[in-house]
Amino acid sequence: MLRFLTRRVLGAVVIILAISFITYLLFFVLPTDPAQLACGKNCSNKVLVAQIHHRMGLDLPVYQQYWDYMRGIFVGRHMPDGQNCAAPCFGFSFANDQPIWPLISDRYPTTLSLAVGGSAAFLIIGVGLGMLSAWQQGKSFDRVASSISLIGNSVQIYFIGPLAIALFADNLGWFDHGHDPTWSSDPVGSLNGLVLPCLVMSVIFWSNYSRQTRSLMVEQLSEDHIRTARAKGMSSKYVFYRYALRGAAASIITIFGIDLGSVLGGAIITEATFGLHGLGTLAVNAVYQLDLPLEMAVMLISATAIVVFNIVVDACYALIDPRIRLA
Amino acid sequence: MTTLTKPEAEPRPQESEHFLSVRDLYVQFATEDGTVKAVDGLSFDLDRGKTLGIVGESGSGKSVTNLAILGLHNPRNTTIAGEIVLDGQELTGASTKTLEKLRGKKMAMVFQDSLTALSPYYTVGRQIAEPYMKHLGASKKEARDRAIEMLGKVGIPQPQTRVDDYPHQFSGGMRQRAMIAMALVCNPDLVIADEPTTALDVTVQAQILDLLKDLQQETGTAIILITHDLGVIANTADDVVVMYAGRAVERGTVRDILKTPEHPYAWGLLGSIPRLSASVDVPLAPIPGSPPSLLNPPSGCPFHPRCTFAGEVGGDRCATERPVLPEGRGSACHLTPEQKRDIFIQQVQPRLR
Amino acid sequence: MSEQVTLDQPEDTAPEPAKDGASGAGAGGGETLLEVSGLQKYFPIHGGFIVKRRVGDVRAVDGVDFSIAAGESLGMVGESGCGKSTTGRLVTRLLEPTGGKITYAGQDITHRSRKELAPIRSEIQMIFQDPYASLNPRQTVGSIVSAPMEINDINPSGGREKRVRELLEIVGLNPEHYNRFPHEFSGGQRQRIGVARALALDPKLIVADEPVSALDVSIQAQVVNLLQRVQKELGIAFLFIAHDLAIVRHFSQRIAVMYLGKIVEIGDRASIYERPRHPYTHALLSAAPEADPDDDGRERIRLAGDVPSPINPPSGCRFRTRCWKAQDKCATEEPPLVQIGGNVAGHLTACHFPEEPTITARKEDIVLDPALAAIEEAAEETP
Known part of the structure; x- marks a missing residue:
């Protein structure tokens, strides 16, 4: 390892x-x-x-x-x-x-929070829905979930963003409008301000993840070693979580690793939609103003972030699959 | 053993006297193309400590039968009818909970391809220990000790360290041994081995078959050995059921089936395999044609389109009337016993020398 | 079922089968068609920290000598990892040998380029194990079988289509099925298509790599009979590679037994199967399952463990780690493949301490497997 x-x-x-x-x-x-x-x-x-x-x-x-x-x-x-x-x-x-650095250090918490929060949201919702669909394979829940996924797959952040603000923030008042986080001084407020942007951002991802998770789980459940575990008397629930999910998780993590770039892209669009001040808006302004040092710095930092998170993803993969770890 | 050796014995003993009794088992799958009649009216018995060989080619229903006994079929598209009685307990209608309690404890299974049949994500030791913990309430430590003991018993060198290995770190033969250890960990009364040696090399196959046999003698478990290879059952099985297109076409002791088979399909199988001691100048006698589709099996006797001797039966009985497999020793074929004997002695036996 | 007629009664038309020994002795019988000497194939293993480099080799084939006479069938048996399939691929030059020499009809083809091989490619054909994977699913049977003629620009009299129909008839398929696709055929029929393709160029040598092991028992016999008829009627030489000892015996006049990249014993069929000398041949024969409840007369040898890895094979004799006769000499000195005392000509064995030439049961079984030995010993003590 x-x-x-x-x-x-x-x-x-x-x-x-x-x-x-x-x-x-x-x-x-x-x-x-x-x-x-x-x-x-x-x-x-x-x-x-x-x-x-x-x-x-x-x-x-x-x-x-x-x-x-x-x-x-x-x-x-x-x-x-x-x-x-x-x-x-x-x-x-x-x-x-x-x-340049103070400009960036001022902005990156917003983007990082969005990327992490959005990822957490779409992983939890997407993988959860996919698992439920696989568990209910062929039943009505499965069919409804796949229809919703299809819709989710076809919407855009800048389209549902304003809708969500109007509904959940203005009308229902469930969440704040979405504002930049200030974790050290106001953690609760920061969290509240991020819920809506993160959820909106997750929509374009979770539909994909729920479909992928469902098919991966269904595939795993038809594997021979699942049948072996059932033949040992292990309950379907146990087999589902311990055996099938473990196998599916390895693939989900790989897909997530590939998606890291898109996650950053999604975070930048979300910033713009919610009027947040993150690296995205900074980079866009830099491009308008032909501010090369700033563009260079944003690019370098994003690339490094993606590479670093990829290592984390690989490490998770290796933890899950001993064939990689011990090869 | 069943009552095979004395066919005209007094009324058949009660089913409950056999450890496992399967009666008129039907297994059907709903597919997009129609209903697959995977098992079509199968009956057999098995007693404690004995080995039943189920022989058949791909699609004969031999594996499906055994998944049905364990209740491992996919309930969404499978319908099962008939009786499966294990030690007095009816299994066909049993609840999932009941079956889960029996699986791994009273009846266990050894699968063919040990690379895919073991999970790549957990250590061999953990996979062996799991059923021990579940069924006997053993602690993690006890279960691990038991796994080491079992690995040692099936001949894994240095079981104390190999217990923490993952399946991919084992060779094919060792994985199959681990699978046997896993099946036997709770001392089951019935072990179903589905082509347990098909993926193995010849010398390893011999080791594993002998190991199964030796362990059986030690523990007294009953074994169902599913195979396509008549050579595999020759030294391991007591009784044999030959399956074709989802039906049992012949039943008898291993000696009956290999020495004096009655069904034309069994003749064909025996004529298809070359022997180490046979004359090399005699060509093999294959069965013409291919196995039928179970979506639309032939009418009457499912073997009649490939049967060389269908003409010897009067009229078109073979195509219209389904032959019955009698209880005990016998075959499901319309040929008269005299015809069977004469054809075997004159046409089949000479080729088997 | 009409298509089977030509196949399933081949014995009516087949000429007298060659008698054991008459066509045996390989090079001694007919004219030598293929000669292989010192053949090696190492597959490099790459690894290492950060920078990839060659860290070792899989010695799949490591110094193999044999020859095949015209019209003769040489059977090659052995367990997984013994290099029998690799040998087949080297002979057909689907793989580039690492060392040694392959001579076909007097010409050295060891390192010939694709272009230089072209005239010989038509004479050496291959039949593969998996009838599902070795046929292009998007091509009709007609184009599959005529492809070799097309590639080699061969125009038989009467045209390619006529020739293909002839070939389909020879292998027992309905010529009317010319325009069908592989998926419309069963496994056995697909293997027949593979045979027809191999026959398209009138080959002199066919390398058949486990040609029946993917088929059902009843279908296996059909294909074995077909191949046998092809071999005898068309006089084609075969390198018949299989793990099933009984099928190899049935099909081949001479047999080579391989273990970990080496031939450990080679000779005439009768000599190998009835008077084997190498302990590994004894173990293989003893382990072969025989559909006869009465064959207690055979010796019982149960080896321990699996075949070692060909990455780092044992020194000296490669079988010594699983051999009951192994001594110090076996670890230091590699036994040469020679004719040892008591063997007929052409029967070569690579062993320092050969076994008696018999396969009948011994006074005591040889049980090296620790688990078997332990259980059986315990059973004997408490009868």
Whole structure:
């Protein structure tokens, strides 16, 4: 297991380095001079651009630039113009010349909470529904659940988001409208503000998960080892939870691992729908303003998050399936 | 043993005298294409400590029968009729709870493919211990000790450490041994072994068959051995039922079936297998055609379309009238006993030498 | 059932079957068609920490010598992992040998490229185990059987379709079924299609890898009889690979017994089955199930455990870990495959301490399996 994990972590480091290098090339080397962008849309002062060029270190060789950038993330850096940038340093925003990290650290709790909360919601609802459907296989509950799943699969966050706000927040008053969490000062309020966004976000996922879970469970239940367990006198309930679910869980986790990217995407759309201030809105604004350092930082952090969560997913898979763990 | 050896004995003893008694068992599956008559009026008896071989090809209903005894069929699409009496207890109408209490404790099963039949997610030891804990209320520790004991008994080296292995860490032969250990952990009175050695190598098969036989002698359990291989039953079974298209076509002691078979299908089976001692110059005598579909089995005797001797029976009785399998030793065939004897001696026996 | 007529009474038309020994002795009988020497196939195992590298080999076939004469059938028996199937695939050059030499009709084909093999491909054909997986479900029987002719650009007189119909008739299928698809046939009939395909190019050698083991007993016999008729009437040589000793004996004039990538014993049918010398051959024969309640006359040998892994086979004699006669010499010195005293010509055995040439029951059974030994000993003590 340790060997397995070490290998995955080392592999992940290589992947993250590769991603960072490629993004760096894309953002800072390939397009027109970033200094021009940093200077602003209507900047025509050649001297000023050259100054910025130097200040950003763009006159150094590419590998040097990349090294400085990466080093800055871990130990901070002094920019050529003498500005100090504390670790983790992602450079300075083109838009307002502020260091990037505080902008992000301000925003990521919202996105992370949404992603984790939304995932929890769709996993619980989706897997739960799928299990119930498999248990009730062929009965009316199963048929109703699969119809609902089909509907859920075809709706969009920006469509049901406003509907949900109007119904559950405005009319019924069950939940708050949805606001950014402030976990340290107001945990209960934060939770309350996240319920609606998380539920709405989960809708586009759980329908898929309930269908996948149902078919995985049905498949597992027809496996030979299930029959063996029944032949030992184990009750259907025991066999369902201990044997079939364990087998299905391995596959569900794999699907979840593949979906991590979409989860992040879903979180960003949900932010926009509920007017929350997370990394999504930050990144969208960065794109509008051609704020390359900010875009780069958001991209790098999201990629790292996905890679890290993938390792967690792999570890869970290995815990569930000894054939992976002991191979 | 059944009353097979003395066929004209006084009125058949009461069913309850046999440890397991199956009477007129019908198992049908509803499928999209129609109703599959998987088992079509099957009867047999089995006594304690004896081994019954059920021989048949794929689709003969031999496996379905035994899933029905344990109540492991899918209740959604399966209908079962008839009587299954185990030690005086009727099983066909029994509740799920009752069956769950019997399964693993009084009757256990050994399946064919030990790689898929054991769960990949739990250790071998845990899978053996589970029924021991459930049925005998043993603690985790007791059950684990019992699992180690059983693994040792079936010949797994270093059972104390192998008990914590997962099935994929075992070889095929060892997995099958673990499966036998699992079936015997609660000392069941009946073990149903469904093609227990089909997936194994020849030398391992011999080990496992002998192990089953030796363990039976030690514990006195009754065994139903399901197989397609007449060679497998030769040294293990006491009585044999030959199944074809969901019906028992012949019944007798293992010696009856292998030495003086009466049913043309049994003749065909014996003529189809080459023997180590037979002359190599004589071609095999296969059964023509293929096994019938159970969606639409042939009328009358299900074997008549493939039977070389159907013409010897007067008229079209073979196609219209279902032959009855008598109690005890006998075969479900319209040929007269004299015809059976003559055909066997003149046409079948010479080929088996 | 009309289609069976041609098949199920082949004995009426079949010529006198070859007598044991007459066509035996392999190379000694007819002209040698296939000669294999020192054949090896190692499958590399990749592994390692972070960087993948070759950490070992599965020695599937590890130095195998045999030859097949024209028109002769060599049976190859052994348990899983013994390398018999791999050997078949090497001979047909579906696999590239790691070492050794394969000579077909005097030509070295060991490392020939696809292109260079083309003229020989038509002469060596293969029949596979699984009649369900080895036929393309989207092709008609006609196109399946004519495919080899198409690929090799062969145009028989009267056209390919006529030839295919002929072939279907030979294997006992209705030629009218030319346009049907494989799923419309039963398992046995599908295997007949496989045989027809193998026959399409008038092969001289057919490698049959477990051709009947996926079939029902009653169907097995049909296909065995068909293959036997094909072998005898068309004079095709066979490498007949199977795990069932009785079927191999029935089909082959000579037999090779394999264990863990090596041939441990090879010889004429009668010699191998009645006068085996290698302990493993004894164990195999003793374990073969025989549908006869009276065969107590055979010796009873019960080995312990399973076949070891071919990744790290035992040193010296590979069977020594399961052998009751093993001594120190067996671990250090690999026994050569030679004719040992008392054997007829062509009967070769690789054993330092060969058994007596008989299969009748011994005074004491050989029971190496610890579980069996323990139970049986206990039973003897308390009768």
